[in-house]
Amino acid sequence: MANNTDIELQRAVIYSVYVRNHTPEGTFRALIPDLGRIKSLGTDIIWLMPIHPIGVAARKGTLGSPYANMDYRAVNPEYGTLEDFRALCRAVHDMGMKIIIDVVYNHTSPDSVLWKTHPEFFYKRPDGRPGNHVGDWTDIIDLDYTNSALWDYQIESLCYWAQYVDGFRCDVASFVPVEFWKEARGTVENVRPGCIWLAESVHRSFGDYCRSVGMYSAKDSELFEAFDIEYEYDVREAFDAYLAGTAPLSTYMELVSFQDFAYPARYNKLRFLENHDQPRIASRVPEIDRLESFTAMTYFIKGATLLYAGQENAVNHLPALFDKDTIDFDTGIDLSPLMRRLYDIKKTALEPSDSFTASAFGDTAVMYRRGGSVKLGVFPLKCEKGEIPVSVPDGEYENLISGESVLISGGKLRCEGKPIILKL
Numbered sequence: 001m002a003n004n005t006d007i008e009l010q011r012a013v014i015y016s017v018y019v020r021n022h023t024p025e026g027t028f029r030a031l032i033p034d035l036g037r038i039k040s041l042g043t044d045i046i047w048l049m050p051i052h053p054i055g056v057a058a059r060k061g062t063l064g065s066p067y068a069n070m071d072y073r074a075v076n077p078e079y080g081t082l083e084d085f086r087a088l089c090r091a092v093h094d095m096g097m098k099i100i101i102d103v104v105y106n107h108t109s110p111d112s113v114l115w116k117t118h119p120e121f122f123y124k125r126p127d128g129r130p131g132n133h134v135g136d137w138t139d140i141i142d143l144d145y146t147n148s149a150l151w152d153y154q155i156e157s158l159c160y161w162a163q164y165v166d167g168f169r170c171d172v173a174s175f176v177p178v179e180f181w182k183e184a185r186g187t188v189e190n191v192r193p194g195c196i197w198l199a200e201s202v203h204r205s206f207g208d209y210c211r212s213v214g215m216y217s218a219k220d221s222e223l224f225e226a227f228d229i230e231y232e233y234d235v236r237e238a239f240d241a242y243l244a245g246t247a248p249l250s251t252y253m254e255l256v257s258f259q260d261f262a263y264p265a266r267y268n269k270l271r272f273l274e275n276h277d278q279p280r281i282a283s284r285v286p287e288i289d290r291l292e293s294f295t296a297m298t299y300f301i302k303g304a305t306l307l308y309a310g311q312e313n314a315v316n317h318l319p320a321l322f323d324k325d326t327i328d329f330d331t332g333i334d335l336s337p338l339m340r341r342l343y344d345i346k347k348t349a350l351e352p353s354d355s356f357t358a359s360a361f362g363d364t365a366v367m368y369r370r371g372g373s374v375k376l377g378v379f380p381l382k383c384e385k386g387e388i389p390v391s392v393p394d395g396e397y398e399n400l401i402s403g404e405s406v407l408i409s410g411g412k413l414r415c416e417g418k419p420i421i422l423k424l
Contacts, residue, residue, distance in 0.1 A: 001264040005228045010352040012304040015043040019079050021319040028084040032091045042343025050102040055109020058139045061322020068109040068139040072157040089164045098166035106175045107140040121150040155184045159191045167196025174202045174218045181226035199227040232269040250360040260356040271298045272306035282316040293379045296419035299342035300377040302356040312336050349423045374424040383417040397422045
């Protein structure tokens with residue numbers, strides 16, 4: 001692990017915002033009035049997807065992808081001015097939250113400032129033209145980190161933004177050398193002590209494929225040398241297979257348990273049901289009762305929790321990445337009270353130093369966190385009712401989610417199809 005990772009980040013809840021599609025205006029200033037509502041969900045950190053100008057050359061869609069960055073040292077005029085961005089940062093801080101921004105350091109747009117001023121910083125095909133390693137990423141060109149001057153430029157850019165923000169979510173961090181991230185972390189710490197580093201690692205199968213064809217792709221255990229938090233893409237495929245009905249829940253549970261065995265003591269995996277690259281969970285689990293159990297499970301599993309804007313209202317449409325596609329929060333569904341309750345449980349009942357194990361009883365996830373006390377989580381992902389074998393003393397306990405009484409007798413817990421968290 002990075003030597004100064006704050007273990008308390010395991011209790012963090014991160015709320016992801018795509019500025020373009022969060023409000024009808026799609027600007028920094030238009031986001032400010034919504035900060036109170038976001039805070040009330042139980043949010044510690046707001047993550048803004050890339051805020052920089054977007055390339056025009058090879059653009060996808062009408063407005064292009066924010067991950068096809070044209071200029072690392074400017075803001076997208078579509079969103080406002082630098083002063084507008086600074087006003088947003090101040091508003092977030094005034095509400096007691098932190099703000100992190102997305103940095104895309106593997107690649108730029110083909111017409112980026114960096115390509116025009118420093119073509120030597122880029123990967124070249126055999127014919128000398130710039131290119132990329134991932135074929136369907138047609139709107140970007142890859143950077144070449146064998147050039148040490150590129151390291152200096154990129155770290156200077158991070159230090160510039162660290163004047164205003166509390167950390168960085170690093171896009172496809174696995175494709176950028178870990179040694180670069182370690183040097184960047186050390187330097188940025190002088191500007192923003194306690195800077196938060198979140199890595200988008202890659203799916204296990206994708207990382208394996210990239211390495212098999214000669215690409216650099218750091219393993220998650222290596223990334224933890226530089227990052228505080230990583231995506232849980234190392235086990236995500238098992239979760240997706242469960243949702244698709246092609247693998248049992250037990251496969252995912254075993255892998256999540258293995259993480260607690262395999263990674264360093266302060267490891268922090270980002271737990272999420274959806275993000276801007278994944279289908280909306282409400283499109284895959286439309287039943288609200290089931291969705292409540294899935295949501296409770298992501299707060300209970302060891303690690304920081306991610307909410308993607310609209311998840312609190314069970315929005316089932318994933319906003320387009322390349323066009324204006326404003327989120328419609330008016331679904332008639334509101335999971336905000338549940339999320340706030342789970343946030344309070346995460347902050348008061350769950351210890352970052354807890355050990356963690358998970359298993360499955362059919363389609364019910366059974367999880368234990370053990371530290372100063374034992375915490376038991378039972379999450380019936382298909383709302384099954386019945387008796388669940390558990391390894392805690394018999395007795396009558398309070399469900400911290402609902403306040404209702406839960407009876408354990410003869411080593412079995414009676415589940416009524418609703419999520420349960422007990423602190424013994």
